[in-house]
Amino acid sequence: MANIKDIARVAGVSVATVSRALSTPSLVRPATIERIEAAIADLNYEPNHLAAGLRRQRSDNVIVAVPSIFNPFTSAFVEGIENVARANKMRVLLGITEGDIDTLNKYVSMIAGKQADGMILLEKTLPDIVRNPPTKSKMPPLVAACEYPPDITLPRVRTDDHEASALVVGHLAELGHTRIAAITGPLDQFMSKDRLSGYKLGLLRARIEVDEAIIATGDFSLQSGYDAMLRLLDADPQFTAVTCANDEMALGALSALQQRGISVPDEMSVTGFDDLRFGAFSSPPLTTVHIPTVEIGEAAMRLMLDSLLQPDQVSASREVILPHRLIVRQSTAAPKKRRKA
Amino acid sequence: MANIKDIARVAGVSVATVSRALSTPSLVRPATIERIEAAIADLNYEPNHLAAGLRRQRSDNVIVAVPSIFNPFTSAFVEGIENVARANKMRVLLGITEGDIDTLNKYVSMIAGKQADGMILLEKTLPDIVRNPPTKSKMPPLVAACEYPPDITLPRVRTDDHEASALVVGHLAELGHTRIAAITGPLDQFMSKDRLSGYKLGLLRARIEVDEAIIATGDFSLQSGYDAMLRLLDADPQFTAVTCANDEMALGALSALQQRGISVPDEMSVTGFDDLRFGAFSSPPLTTVHIPTVEIGEAAMRLMLDSLLQPDQVSASREVILPHRLIVRQSTAAPKKRRKA
């Protein structure tokens, strides 16, 4: 492959001029640029990004650390990040952790190794470096999304899960439901806790007492929603609505209800959270809270670009909160009949 | 940040020895390695991957080009690629094209620019370089998945969509259906054509004549499945089963049927293709063909590793075909009643 020296020779200029023609054309005479571009086309030269990176000490890559991408929520998030990255000549390096903290820490060290300039996190655990900042070297640029506790000092983007949850419960209460069950996410995740406390807030506002007997825990998967729904049905025949901490579990719950022959929304109202595409086409279509997942990714990447531009600026405590909104479809209705046990 | 020179100085050896200790420990005396490792821990040194890459002329990155990752099929595929990449100390660079050929070509040129060592494609179009191989430089390592015509010479991995489609239709025919509609993918994609011809093959085998009036075209999305189903119902009241070219469209179709009050599978059998998780929890659970999506990604990445190891070997025409299998759930049954128009 031709290199910048070859171009310089063919165009009859120095390597420095070629470099500037490519990166800061305003500093080079148009006629010169033309000659250089001709040479580039001639030799079909492609700048060596590794060499440029070595010299400039950056890779233009950003790591996105997620437990798995095999999941509509995560993939939408990643799509948003990639959109903004691409528009800013940066690349997304996919870092799947499978929830393993060592893997996550290894990804962080890739920043020191210059494989990436920063990292965006959508994980339930934080890398060690956040709790034990390095004394000698400087902190790598990190941005957190959704899942993290309020006390950390990372730039972050999220939605107001607390209020969003309360909003759904409010919707059910308004319809006339008084016994509203919940299927939560795993309670070691901050996001799940937040959505659970929002549920409780919603009940409080509706002057409904919390009944721990009709709160079941899942793990955000379809199967766990299905299982949790069956557990709830077996434990208590009286509730008329169930609010799920994400759409996947709600879809699982719907499936369990269908199997038990319980009609939705006539005998049971069901709500989700996230607004996955699939929820709009379930039977019946799912009432849920729209979470702007792609936009969360976009915002996270913008925060990353900010951090990269001002490495010293304590951009910590920058927090972006994106709006949610209730989507009422046909899985919720007023509690019409008492359903049979 | 400490560099290899610092380590060499502190450990009292030359940089060459440090480099060897890290990459080929067998060439270095154990005692020396220990001193070097101590120094590395002391200065918390992290090798600069950019410098190493420049010297060795590779980045250890592989680009995965997909139209969008916001889609369960694609994200499973990418997950598979990442699994194998990670196990082989390579990284996945996400390349979202949105179907744009220029973007795709740009990703290809990143290989010449050493931002990546190769590229895995899950696109409906091929980059120009495949049809016009470069004369001067050598062909970059490419691996194709699923979507491509048979005449290209790229290493590739796919399933036998043709037979798989015929298999589903066979299942419906065996149940007693004689009028079987189809919802296809966009017919400019090779994969869609293949699944459509498999449908026709299945009909042929069951001695059922093809009726173009009950073949509708979608674009693999939920909405398009929904729309196509309605079109079919309006056009012809007689068919008793519909086979969809992917699960998303089948789920959309299910939603349309539910809205029209047509019961599945009593009045209408529906089949999908891919075996998304969501299909197992739809109402009713979807009969479909399991496509080993994650394994396709894994196989693709393995083909890439092969290509990378033997750059000269004409590894072209290496083709991996992974097995599919029919998953019968509750969306198909014998045609019981004539449904009302």
Add this chain to the structure above:
DNA sequence: CCATAGGATGTAAACGTTACATTTGCGATC
């Protein structure tokens, strides 16, 4: 006791770019 093999280490030349400090050319100003 010497030759020699081969294990362990050192030396220095790439790899291809960009940042920085200079140089050159040329018209304007005094």
Add this chain to the structure above:
DNA sequence: GATCGCAAATGTAACGTTTACATCCTATGG
């Protein structure tokens, strides 16, 4: 005509590795 200012272009030293080749030891066999 000397001086200045400015734009355009140049020369060169990094950036931090890897690796071919050279060198130094030490042990072994003749």
